[in-house]
Amino acid sequence: MFKIAKYVMYDILRSKVLIAYSLFLLLVSFSLFSMEENSSKSLISLMSVVMIIVPLVSIIFSTTYFYNAYQFIELLVAQPISRSSILLGEFLGVSVSLLTALLIGVGIPVLIYAPDSTGLVLMISGFALTLSFISLAFFSSVAMRDKAKGIGMSLMLWFYFSVIYDGLVLGILFSFNEYPLEKAVIALASFNPIDLGRIIILMKMDISALMGLTGAVYKQFFGSSFGIIYSLSIMLMWIIFPLLIALRIFRKKNL
Amino acid sequence: MKSLALSCFLLLVSCFFSEAKTIIVCSECKVTQLTTALDLAADFDTILVKKGIYTSVNTEIKKQVVIIGENYPVIDGQEKDEVLVVKADNVILSGLWIKNSKRGSMKDYAGIRVVDSRNVKIINCKLENTFFGIYLANSKNCLISGNHSKGANYGNSDTGNGVQLWKCDSIKIENNHMEGHRDGIYFEFAHFCLIEKNLCEKNFRYGLHFMFSDSDVYRKNTFQNNGTGVAVMYTKNVEMYDNIFRNNWGDAAYGLLLKDISNSIIERNTFTNNTVGVTMEGSNSITFSKNNFASNGYALKVMANCIRDTFMYNNFTANTFDAATNGELRENSFKYNYWDKYEGYDLNRDKIGDIPFRPVSLYSMIIEQMPYAVMLLRSFTVEILNRAEKSIPGIVPETFQDYAPMMKPHSL
Amino acid sequence: MIRIEKVEKSFGKLNILKGIDVEFKAGQVVSVIGHNGSGKTTLIKCILGMVVADKGNIYVDEKNIAGDFRYRENIGYMPQIGHYPENMKIGQIFRMMKDLRKNAVSLDESLMEEYKLSELFEKPMHALSGGTTQKVSASLAFLFNPKVLILDEPTAGLDPLASEILKAKIIEAKSKGKLVIITSHIMSEVEEMADTVMYLYEGKVNFYNSVTELKKQTGEEKVGKAIAKIMKESAHV
Numbered sequence: 001m002f003k004i005a006k007y008v009m010y011d012i013l014r015s016k017v018l019i020a021y022s023l024f025l026l027l028v029s030f031s032l033f034s035m036e037e038n039s040s041k042s043l044i045s046l047m048s049v050v051m052i053i054v055p056l057v058s059i060i061f062s063t064t065y066f067y068n069a070y071q072f073i074e075l076l077v078a079q080p081i082s083r084s085s086i087l088l089g090e091f092l093g094v095s096v097s098l099l100t101a102l103l104i105g106v107g108i109p110v111l112i113y114a115p116d117s118t119g120l121v122l123m124i125s126g127f128a129l130t131l132s133f134i135s136l137a138f139f140s141s142v143a144m145r146d147k148a149k150g151i152g153m154s155l156m157l158w159f160y161f162s163v164i165y166d167g168l169v170l171g172i173l174f175s176f177n178e179y180p181l182e183k184a185v186i187a188l189a190s191f192n193p194i195d196l197g198r199i200i201i202l203m204k205m206d207i208s209a210l211m212g213l214t215g216a217v218y219k220q221f222f223g224s225s226f227g228i229i230y231s232l233s234i235m236l237m238w239i240i241f242p243l244l245i246a247l248r249i250f251r252k253k254n255l
Numbered sequence: 256m257k258s259l260a261l262s263c264f265l266l267l268v269s270c271f272f273s274e275a276k277t278i279i280v281c282s283e284c285k286v287t288q289l290t291t292a293l294d295l296a297a298d299f300d301t302i303l304v305k306k307g308i309y310t311s312v313n314t315e316i317k318k319q320v321v322i323i324g325e326n327y328p329v330i331d332g333q334e335k336d337e338v339l340v341v342k343a344d345n346v347i348l349s350g351l352w353i354k355n356s357k358r359g360s361m362k363d364y365a366g367i368r369v370v371d372s373r374n375v376k377i378i379n380c381k382l383e384n385t386f387f388g389i390y391l392a393n394s395k396n397c398l399i400s401g402n403h404s405k406g407a408n409y410g411n412s413d414t415g416n417g418v419q420l421w422k423c424d425s426i427k428i429e430n431n432h433m434e435g436h437r438d439g440i441y442f443e444f445a446h447f448c449l450i451e452k453n454l455c456e457k458n459f460r461y462g463l464h465f466m467f468s469d470s471d472v473y474r475k476n477t478f479q480n481n482g483t484g485v486a487v488m489y490t491k492n493v494e495m496y497d498n499i500f501r502n503n504w505g506d507a508a509y510g511l512l513l514k515d516i517s518n519s520i521i522e523r524n525t526f527t528n529n530t531v532g533v534t535m536e537g538s539n540s541i542t543f544s545k546n547n548f549a550s551n552g553y554a555l556k557v558m559a560n561c562i563r564d565t566f567m568y569n570n571f572t573a574n575t576f577d578a579a580t581n582g583e584l585r586e587n588s589f590k591y592n593y594w595d596k597y598e599g600y601d602l603n604r605d606k607i608g609d610i611p612f613r614p615v616s617l618y619s620m621i622i623e624q625m626p627y628a629v630m631l632l633r634s635f636t637v638e639i640l641n642r643a644e645k646s647i648p649g650i651v652p653e654t655f656q657d658y659a660p661m662m663k664p665h666s667l
Numbered sequence: 668m669i670r671i672e673k674v675e676k677s678f679g680k681l682n683i684l685k686g687i688d689v690e691f692k693a694g695q696v697v698s699v700i701g702h703n704g705s706g707k708t709t710l711i712k713c714i715l716g717m718v719v720a721d722k723g724n725i726y727v728d729e730k731n732i733a734g735d736f737r738y739r740e741n742i743g744y745m746p747q748i749g750h751y752p753e754n755m756k757i758g759q760i761f762r763m764m765k766d767l768r769k770n771a772v773s774l775d776e777s778l779m780e781e782y783k784l785s786e787l788f789e790k791p792m793h794a795l796s797g798g799t800t801q802k803v804s805a806s807l808a809f810l811f812n813p814k815v816l817i818l819d820e821p822t823a824g825l826d827p828l829a830s831e832i833l834k835a836k837i838i839e840a841k842s843k844g845k846l847v848i849i850t851s852h853i854m855s856e857v858e859e860m861a862d863t864v865m866y867l868y869e870g871k872v873n874f875y876n877s878v879t880e881l882k883k884q885t886g887e888e889k890v891g892k893a894i895a896k897i898m899k900e901s902a903h904v
Binding site for chain 1: 573621625639
């Protein structure tokens with residue numbers, strides 16, 4: 001598994017896409033931090049960028065990579081290596097590469113300009129989102145034999161979690177506005193890693209005061225140690241669950 | 256230095272009245288207690304209190320005397336009752352360090368209470384651990400200047416107000432520093448007062464709070480880090496110039512709350528880092544001009560029951576939401592403001608944008624209607640919705656718009 | 668060595684293997700023949716675990732391969748068309764394979780040497796001709812000295828010289844008591860190397876017997892003609 005991950009990383013590092021991604025993040029982060037004197041304001045802007053770009057790049061890059069590595073996977077499948085190690089090795093390799101890019105592109109600027117707990121939470125959220133969207137990418141790559149369909153499905157997943165889901169949430173909130181929805185809202189946030197990631201960061205920032213009474217409810221929940229454990233484990237679920245499904249499919253997949 | 260000059264002046268003045276004498280109070284002097292000095296004193300006498308600690312439980316000043324402290328003598332109420340109570344006109348209190356009034360809910364125990372008096376001056380005093388600081392009731396033409404009051408039970412809710420005025424007229428409050436009280440400055444039925452250059456901070460409720468206090472002027476004050484901000488109610492003819500409202504951040508905090516305020520002018524003030532810069536309810540005919548709103552959660556929250564208010568030449572920058580409301584506004588006018596979120600153009604180069612700006616975003620309307628939607632704050636979807644609404648307006652109030660938004664910020 | 672029991676496989680509505688029962692023994696050189704789409708490649712991929720059978724069992728060394736992967740240590744596979752990571756160079760491929768299979772007991776690099784691949788070690792895979800790629804595939808199949816060799820159309824795309832080298836290698840493997848399974852369309856090759864012929868027709872084993880038996884049954888001297896005869900017969904049934 002680790003050897004496979006090593007070769008995957010070796011392959012990705014030469015693809016230049018990863019370097020471009022790191023540089024892009026680095027550029028965005030530095031320009032946001034230098035534009036604003038108040039580092040927490042920059043963190044908010046950076047968060048908005050991270051919440052859109054990181055899932056998108058993670059899922060599309062991983063999906064394309066998976067299809068491009070198909071030959072490599074074919075080669076490995078005929079070897080005395082278990083399918084799980086092959087897929088997990090691929091996952092590990094892609095993950096380490098993308099996390100490194102994020103660490104360089106966002107981690108370094110955050111370390112320089114905002115080395116506080118909010119910056120840390122932003123990084124943790126970014127890491128978790130990267131991993132869960134790689135996981136989702138593996139799911140769609142394994143589920144779809146055709147490359148175009150696989151990338152299409154990944155794009156749809158990203159669009160769903162970035163836009164459609166929140167639209168649905170608005171619709172639900174609108175329909176049940178009369179009812180007490182505190183718990184429902186926390187549940188709704190749990191079903192979308194992007195929402196969850198964003199809320200954790202906002203809770204860490206002073207901005208929660210803006211949220212008024214409802215914000216206080218969220219803050220009470222997400223600020224408590226139970227809330228932190230809860231959100232971390234939900235994030236973990238979002239990483240493990242799609243990967244497990246991908247693994248199940250991949251074990252029986254005909255190559 | 257100031258107090259020294261003043262005391263010299265007062266001494267000089269007292270010399271002109273041949274019958275006026277000066278009584279010196281100190282531990283080695285003939286007179287060792289302030290209360291004894293007051294018994295000995297006649298009208299127009301001066302009492303000079305030297306450095307030391309003097310017990311003063313509910314000491315009543317019924318003669319027109321001047322009491323001057325040298326090197327801040329401590330006047331200690333021993334938490335038994337009020338410390339000093341002025342019940343005569345023309346009394347001057349200066350350079351005293353008032354400590355330890357009683358606390359309680361039955362009576363508003365004060366460090367210095369002034370009752371039914373005129374021309375009283377309270378200058379350069381320090382107040383510490385007093386329930387209320389300086390309390391003026393039914394008095395006129397008084398001056399409260401250069402005092403510093405630190406609330407009793409600092410940081411705890413069990414404390415009164417820094418300066419309280421009740422049924423007063425023509426009071427000048429300047430250069431005071433109020434902290435750690437319930438309200439920094441509190442007025443009820445105080446008219447024609449001038450409040451200038453005060454600093455009210457870290458009060459656990461309001462920096463400034465008044466009701467039924469018409470025709471007062473507030474200039475160059477700073478209200479910061481107060482629990483809720485500044486709340487003013489049921490008053491007309493308020494004028495606020497060059498004040499700073501900042502860092503009032505919390506679930507229900509704001510820079511300035513205007514509730515049932517009318518015919519007032521709010522000009523050249525700065526509102527920064529407040530959860531809400533200005534929130535207005537039932538307030539009519541108010542002119543907001545040349546104010547700076549920066550880095551607030553909401554710059555303005557204007558409820559639909561506000562009528563005929565004018566917002567002109569203000570700057571709105573780096574606020575999360577520029578404005579929010581709960582319905583259509585009537586007869587309010589927004590003109591010549593600068594909004595950093597404005598994305599219009601200026602073809603005729605008159606520095607005024609050619610298309611109106613709508614400061615209320617769709618999302619702020621949504622939150623107003625369904626607070627739970629706050630979970631989508633800063634999400635991509637919300638960004639898309641706001642942009643869509645900007646290009647094809649449909650939901651945000653038609654009336655809430657600036658018809659002549661500026662292209663560049665005003666230099667204020 | 669390899670026993671296949673009632674193996675069925677379909678892709679969607681297409682039934683490719685309709686119940687295969689066959690056993691291959693060590694020392695055999697089996698030639699799997701059949702029309703295009705008769706299920707040859709699918710059967711091979713089933714043995715390799717690249718395709719999972721819907722029904723039935725496959726045993727390698729009396730062990731069921733379902734859910735197992737270690738048995739592949741004993742199998743060398745040469746695909747019909749080799750796909751390799753395009754960014755990698757030939758040398759890296761060999762190094763990587765050796766790295767991934769560190770526990771391999773003995774290496775057989777003779778084919779690699781005979782094809783002079785080490786001279787091409789710095790060439791990236793995407794720049795290789797079809798023939799060279801096949802040489803790489805063949806060398807990799809023999810590299811870990813496996814007990815079983817599965818060669819899918821081994822000589823297609825190889826130049827005559829390279830073909831001869833490979834054939835010699837196959838005959839050598841047979842002499843060492845290895846099982847070699849070959850799919851091939853070229854009857855002369857079958858004649859040269861195979862001792863057993865398995866004929867797949869529409870997903871079933873139509874004929875599975877030794878070459879001598881095949882010749883006896885059909886009364887033909889040449890394997891090619893004998894097979895053609897069987898093909899015709901089965902088509903009539």
